[in-house]
Amino acid sequence: MRTVGLIVEYNPFHNGHLYHLQQSLKITESDAVVAVMSGHFLQRGEPALLDKWSRTRMALAGGCDLVIELPVAYATQAAEWFAFGAVSLLEATGVVDCFCFGTESGELEPLLAAAEAVARETPAFKTMLMQRLQTGISYPSAYSGAVADYLAVQGNRTAAEFPFAMPNHTLGLHYLLALRRIGGAMQPFTIAREKAQYNQETATDSKIASATSIRKLLLEQRSLEGARPYVPASTYQVLEEQWQAGYCPVSWEPFMSSLLHAVITRTPGELAALREISEGLEHRILRSLPKLSDISFEELLAELKTKRYTRTKLQRALLAILLGHAKADFTADKLSAGAEYIRVLGFSEKGKELLRRMRRSAKLPVLLSAARPPAMYRYLELDVKASGVYMLGVPAKTAAGSLFRDYTDKPVTLDCLE
Template sequence: MRTVGLIVEYNPFHNGHAYHLRQSRAIADADAVVAVMSGHFLQRGEPALVDKWARTEMALAGGCDLVIELPVAYATQAAEWFAYGAVSLLEATGVVDAFCFGTESGKLAPLMLAAELLANEPAAFKDMLKLRLDEGSSYPGAYSDAVSAYLHRQGHLDASGFPFDQPNHTLALHYLLALKRIHGVMEPLTIAREKSQYNDEHATDASIASATAIRKQLLDSRSLQEAGAYVPFSTQAVLADRWAKRQCPVSWDNFRIALFNAILTRTPSQLADIHEITEGLEHRICNSMPQLTEATIDQLLTALKTKRYTHTKLQRALLSIMLGHSKADFTRDKLATGVQYIRVLGFTEKGKLLLRRMRKAASLPVLLSAARPPASYRYLELDTTATAIYMLGVSGANSASMYRDFRGLPIIGQSPGDSPL
């Protein structure tokens, strides 16, 4: 059974994701699809629109056969570690033959060349990166500029003009770097994004829109109606169910009290020990709080914004404060050891067959729940804490929902052809 892997957030699963899934299966000539999916908090430092089990239901109904969780320790990171965690997990399953990701261009060769040259981060490249950071560039911009400059210096003039700074190109490069660094054997594949790009805030097509645009519609209108044209019926059904239970849409506003409590109960020195708090940001946060005319997260982000700190960087910093992520848990050495387990969120009948193979082929233990894990699984502990905090921001939170990681079993889904949705 040839299998293709996808790295996803599905926030929510929409028609563009369905297209990517079908195309990935086709170009990989795959019989099955494994998705590694972020949990309750996402790469841009935001809470998911709806919980990870609802999004697992969407993924299975949309064509995935097996969904595994990307731990919050990697899911909420910048591109380097987000990619490293996701790629290493797919590789660790032992059943994924290829993995496919979307890019703005659909071109793999320039990205492969850059990954080959930069996998060990040559000293000259590090110097170029430091120079651009010292000039005041944000890290993503500085990194992309340094990649282009290094390729130009190495004589790869065509590749040096490649737009590495585009969001999907940046992620793709880090996927390939991760594959090199773990000596992975999966085949990398890419397809071009169609009709909408990663950060597009408005829909420009009749049926395809970015997840960003769809979330904006849902949050602005507080209605499922406008987003209906851009998501499969199965996604509409899952959202409608959670909407009726007042369990979505979830946004940063749901966590205002939790975040402000986490800030106000820490001193600047305690904030400085939190992951993502760098270069005196702890003082900027503490000084900004009394200046807010409204106690909203949007106003706090606006007060903290500088040229050096992107909106996403600040969201990640605030999320780390709320979740209690300490610098000690997020050192490069600890992150580089990778995930210690494979957490299964859901599967179809075909996924069950994959799961049987994975139990024999995987290089890591396969977990169906968080019950009785080894004490050394620190990142799993961070996941269960993240679930409990996320559920505190959802209407009707109770013990069962807060501790579902321990008590719940994976979602058993149906393939699209069999699904009543």
């Protein structure tokens, strides 16, 4: 059974994701899909619109066969470590033959050339990166520019002219870099995104819209109807159930009191010890609080944002404060060791067969729940805590027991959708 891996957030699963899944099966000639999916907090430093079990239901109904969780330690990182965590987990299953990711261009060759050129990060490349950073631009922009500079110096001008700074090109490059660095055997593929780009805020097609624009419709209009044309019927069913129960949509705003408490009760030195807090950002955050006219996340971001500090960078920093993620727990040495387990969130009938194969081939323990003491695995402990924090932000009043659903919830199966 040839199997393709997908790296996803499904926030929420929409028609564009369905197209990507179906095309991935087609171009890789695969029979099954393994998705590694972020949990309750996402790569751009945001809480997920719905909890991870609801999004797993969407994924299975949409055609995924096995959904495994990308630990929060990687899911909330910038491109390099997000990609490393996801690719290394797919490789660790031992059953994924290839993986397929979306890009703006659908071109793989320039990304492969760049990954081969910069995988070792030579002194020359590091110098080019530092020179770019010294101009005051963000790290992603500096990295993309340095890649192009290095390829030009190496004589590969065709690849050097490739738009590496586009969000999916950036992620794609880091997926390929991660594959090289772990010595993975999976074959990479890419397909072009259709009709809606990664962070496009306004829907311009009758059926395809980005997850960003769908979330904007749901959060601003406070109505499900606006999203209906852009999601499969199965996704709409889950959205409707969760919406009526008061469990979605989740946004940053409900976490503001907890976030401000975490900021106010820490000293500048304690804030500086947290992940993503650097270059005096702790002082900027503290100075911004008296300027707020309202306890609003968007107003706080507006006070903090600069050319150097992008929205995504700031959201990740504020999320690190909310979750209490210390720099010492997220060093390059610790992250490069990878996850210590494979956490299963859900599976189909084909997924059962994949799980049987994984018990023989997986390079890591396969967990169907967090029932074991999470302290056995440092990243699982962080996931359990992150789930508890997330449940505090759901619109409905949260029962105490739901703070620890990681201990009690079994993997989602297709019969849960009937």
